[in-house]
Amino acid sequence: MHGNxxxxxxxxxxxxxxxxxxALTFEHRGDRLIGLGFVNGVLNLLTLGLxxxxxxxxxxxxxxxxxxxxxxxLAYTGTGRELFLGFLIVFFLVLLPIIACGVAxxxxxxxxxxxxxxxxxxxxxxxxxxxxxAKYRAQRYRLSRTQWRGIRGALVGSPGRxxxxxxxxxxLPVVVVAGVAxxxxxxxxxxxxxxxxxxxxxxALWVLxxxxxxxxxxxxxxxxxxxxxxxxxxxxxxxxxRYFFAWTGSALTIIAGIAAVLYVVISxxxxxxxxxxxxxxxxxxxAILIAIxxxxxxxxxxxxxWYRASQVRHFAHHTKLDNAxxxxxxxxxxxxxxxxxxxxxxxxxxxLGLSIxxxxxxxxxxxxxxxTEPVTLPVASALQGFVVLAPIFIMTTAMSTxxxxxxxxxxxxxxxxxxxxxxxxxxxxxxxxxxxxxxLAQVFELDAF
Amino acid sequence: xxxxxxxxxxxxxxxARYSDGKTAGARDANVALTSRGIEITLDDAYGNxxxxxxxxxxxxxLRDHAVDVLLSSREVPGASLFVPGQSFxxxxxxxxxxxxxxxxxxxxxxxxxxxxxxxxxxxxxxxxAGWSPIRTIALTLPDSWRDRLGEQAIxxxxxxxxxxxxxxxxxxxxxxxxxxxxxxxxxxxFDVVVYDWSLMNAxxxxxxxxxxxxxxxxxxxxxxxxxxxxAHEMGHGIxxxxxxxxxxxxxxxxxxxxxxxxxxGTLANFGVILAQLGxxxxxxxxxxxxxxxxxxxxxxxxxxxxxxxxRVADIEGEREGPTSRMRGFDILRTHPPTAERSELVRxxxxxxxxxxxxxxxxxxxxxxxxxxxxxxxxxxxxxxPTEL
Ligand SMILES: [Zn+2]
Numbered sequence: 052m053h054g055n056x057x058x059x060x061x062x063x064x065x066x067x068x069x070x071x072x073x074a075l076t077f078e079h080r081g082d083r084l085i086g087l088g089f090v091n092g093v094l095n096l097l098t099l100g101l102x103x104x105x106x107x108x109x110x111x112x113x114x115x116x117x118x119x120x121x122x123x124x125l126a127y128t129g130t131g132r133e134l135f136l137g138f139l140i141v142f143f144l145v146l147l148p149i150i151a152c153g154v155a156x157x158x159x160x161x162x163x164x165x166x167x168x169x170x171x172x173x174x175x176x177x178x179x180x181x182x183x184x185a186k187y188r189a190q191r192y193r194l195s196r197t198q199w200r201g202i203r204g205a206l207v208g209s210p211g212r213x214x215x216x217x218x219x220x221x222x223l224p225v226v227v228v229a230g231v232a233x234x235x236x237x238x239x240x241x242x243x244x245x246x247x248x249x250x251x252x253x254x255a256l257w258v259l260x261x262x263x264x265x266x267x268x269x270x271x272x273x274x275x276x277x278x279x280x281x282x283x284x285x286x287x288x289x290x291x292x293r294y295f296f297a298w299t300g301s302a303l304t305i306i307a308g309i310a311a312v313l314y315v316v317i318s319x320x321x322x323x324x325x326x327x328x329x330x331x332x333x334x335x336x337x338a339i340l341i342a343i344x345x346x347x348x349x350x351x352x353x354x355x356x357w358y359r360a361s362q363v364r365h366f367a368h369h370t371k372l373d374n375a376x377x378x379x380x381x382x383x384x385x386x387x388x389x390x391x392x393x394x395x396x397x398x399x400x401x402x403l404g405l406s407i408x409x410x411x412x413x414x415x416x417x418x419x420x421x422x423t424e425p426v427t428l429p430v431a432s433a434l435q436g437f438v439v440l441a442p443i444f445i446m447t448t449a450m451s452t453x454x455x456x457x458x459x460x461x462x463x464x465x466x467x468x469x470x471x472x473x474x475x476x477x478x479x480x481x482x483x484x485x486x487x488x489x490x491l492a493q494v495f496e497l498d499a500f
Numbered sequence: 501x502x503x504x505x506x507x508x509x510x511x512x513x514x515x516a517r518y519s520d521g522k523t524a525g526a527r528d529a530n531v532a533l534t535s536r537g538i539e540i541t542l543d544d545a546y547g548n549x550x551x552x553x554x555x556x557x558x559x560x561x562l563r564d565h566a567v568d569v570l571l572s573s574r575e576v577p578g579a580s581l582f583v584p585g586q587s588f589x590x591x592x593x594x595x596x597x598x599x600x601x602x603x604x605x606x607x608x609x610x611x612x613x614x615x616x617x618x619x620x621x622x623x624x625x626x627x628x629a630g631w632s633p634i635r636t637i638a639l640t641l642p643d644s645w646r647d648r649l650g651e652q653a654i655x656x657x658x659x660x661x662x663x664x665x666x667x668x669x670x671x672x673x674x675x676x677x678x679x680x681x682x683x684x685x686x687x688x689x690f691d692v693v694v695y696d697w698s699l700m701n702a703x704x705x706x707x708x709x710x711x712x713x714x715x716x717x718x719x720x721x722x723x724x725x726x727x728x729x730x731a732h733e734m735g736h737g738i739x740x741x742x743x744x745x746x747x748x749x750x751x752x753x754x755x756x757x758x759x760x761x762x763x764x765g766t767l768a769n770f771g772v773i774l775a776q777l778g779x780x781x782x783x784x785x786x787x788x789x790x791x792x793x794x795x796x797x798x799x800x801x802x803x804x805x806x807x808x809x810x811r812v813a814d815i816e817g818e819r820e821g822p823t824s825r826m827r828g829f830d831i832l833r834t835h836p837p838t839a840e841r842s843e844l845v846r847x848x849x850x851x852x853x854x855x856x857x858x859x860x861x862x863x864x865x866x867x868x869x870x871x872x873x874x875x876x877x878x879x880x881x882x883x884x885p886t887e888l
Pocket of ligand 1: 732736779784787
């Protein structure tokens with residue numbers, strides 16, 4: 052493959068007149084980033100997480116470099132320092148004020164659940180308002196730090212506009228459903244209102260394909276490779292046929308999940324104990340509820356994989372670059388397997404970490420397992436905690452880096468560009484590059500790549 | 501070096517693709533590693549030029565088995581050079597060792613490793629010096645803040661329960677409280693309230709305030725036992741355990757909040773924080789030691805303390821075993837183990853003691869919940885939850 056790279060490239064050289072075909076490939080040559088993930092886990096641990104921005108940057112440089120167009124790699128030119136500064140700025144300008152407000156509100160309105168609930172609701176709305184904005188900024192940063200043959204990408208639109216669209220396309224349906232539910236509560240009774248609310252929210256899920264298509268259009272139309280704009284000509288109509296199955300499946304799953312929670316809470320008598328006797332739920336009860344929640348989410352993720360795959364293919368198919376269109380061969384089975392296998396990798400990471408902890412504890416002469424009797428010496432218990440948690444942290448970092456690699460590989464390897472692009476006509480981007488990266492998205496842990 | 505070479509690889513050089521960063525086009529180049537840097541020879545008017553090694557940046561850090569390299573240089577911003585082939589990559593590593601993954605990681609991580617060592621060293625020093633920053637903060641809290649924190653803790657924990665306020669019972673409780681407070685060493689009289697709550701419970705909150713429940717009074721068989729429980733809770737108060745607990749909980753909630761991007765709302769839910777307060781085994785031991793001291797100075801027998809905790813442990817055992825639902829409340833935590841506690845009580849040398857309360861006052865205290873009053877709340881939320 053790599054031997055004839057030169058030959059492939061030669062064809063391009065003549066491209067002064069018209070277009071060249073571009074081959075997208077993912078070439079990792081055996082490096083699956085497990086080792087890098089391991090090293091990053093160790094360094095993050097030893098620096099109390101301060102190294103995380105640099106760790107993330109090195110992973111991206113690898114993944115970008117594995118992604119090739121006609122054999123030549125993409126280059127990621129972002130730096131750990133940029134990510135770190137972006138994080139610091141958002142930390143001090145957004146996060147700390149929110150937390151300070153939380154403390155103040157907690158102190159002033161303690162014992163006033165209504166005020167506290169209102170405050171919490173306001174924070175959720177604020178965060179949700181910021182999420183779209185943050186995603187856009189993160190994408191803008193990444194594109195501005197992505198180069199091929201020295202030509203940068205860019206995102207030229209407004210994060211505020213995208214963030215607002217991201218917000219209202221969900222908020223409006225929710226407000227409408229809530230309004231209807233409140234009317235039902237006033238006109239009929241609370242149970243009917245609760246049913247209306249759940250049914251209404253499930254029905255409101257029908258906006259998702261339309262919303263996804265709308266957001267994709269905004270993002271794509273704002274994207275530039277050098278001075279060349281991407282074009283998007285997709286509409287949400289074709290998405291709905293597959294969405295019907297995904298929606299039915301997830302609606303049934305969510306209803307089953309809610310029913311399971313109600314059954315557990317009421318049948319075990321826990322409800323009585325929590326609300327009337329005011330005793331906190333036991334770890335077993337919390338574990339059962341978390342397990343129900345997680346399996347509901349997991350089943351939804353698997354059920355919707357086929358729809359999500361068709362959405363990716365739809366988006367790719369309608370994204371045009373010069374005289375070429377993208378083509379994705381991502382499949383529902385592939386995405387479902389990616390989800391399940393990456394999840395298994397996380398479990399494997401925890402299991403490996405735990406077994407290493409066990410060996411270490413045995414080695415330094417402590418009993419493995421969680422301490423039943425609290426160890427008297429704080430130093431000893433801190434050491435024990437470190438010995439248990441450090442291997443888990445390192446192994447899960449290694450596994451999640453590997454999972455990240457697998458996801459990127461799957462999407463890139465299934466992406467193609469059909470048609471031709473006149474490369475000599477693509478000029479360098481003149482758009483100013485953002486100075487710092489991603490702060491918001493990093494704080495909210497939004498960025499997958 | 502010839503000023504113009506063909507695009508065939510030079511015998512000593514390597515084939516490469518050069519992009520000037522102005523268009524997405526690329527041209528063939530011949531590159532050679534020289535002592536001055538990478539010499540790049542283009543097959544047209546650009547001629548040849550050198551990128552010094554120190555000016556180079558690599559697309560991905562150079563690794564041992566790299567099969568190609570993507571380079572850029574500060575000399576020509578925007579331009580990039582792609583060199584396929586293992587031999588070039590291997591040779592480049594010797595000329596520009598700063599491009600290897602190892603060198604880059606070390607460069608990036610070193611300052612933070614330093615910072616972390618300083619932080620860890622600082623905390624080790626604090627620990628070695630026996631200084632507890634949380635306790636220092638607790639000590640500097642003004643009394644008005646402590647009172648306010650305590651009131652809020654009581655509000656969020658007793659929400660929905662009525663205060664027991666039979667006048668004779670309140671008076672009897674006051675007598676006992678004052679007898680103990682006088683010798684507590686805090687210089688303040690503890691504020692003890694009883695709630696009409698059938699759960700057996702007692703807890704100390706900031707500002708020298710203590711809450712006990714009707715269930716606890718019903719389960720105790722003498723005023724000495726109540727005195728023991730009060731002395732234990734006062735012990736927590738004297739040691740500032742409620743204050744340090746809240747400060748620690750706020751610190752933890754802040755950490756959670758930081759990790760959740762400020763969206764978890766844990767901090768706003770003060771009640772949740774306060775309800776989670778629990779003490780460590782060593783804190784319980786300190787409270788017991790204080791309790792023993794207070795009882796001795798108040799000339800009340802410590803036997804009641806031992807008896808009561810023993811009974812609690814028995815009830816606990818009958819109920820559901822060690823992992824009871826009653827966790828989270830001070831009295832019902834069984835550590836330190838009852839045996840240890842009894843041993844502590846038994847070890848005390850005898851001293852002259854009188855009953856904590858006379859028989860009629862004890863009857864009055866038993867009946868304190870025959871009259872109850874609604875506790876004032878800032879928010880008249882109905883405690884009945886919405887039907888499910
Ligand atoms: Zn205690």
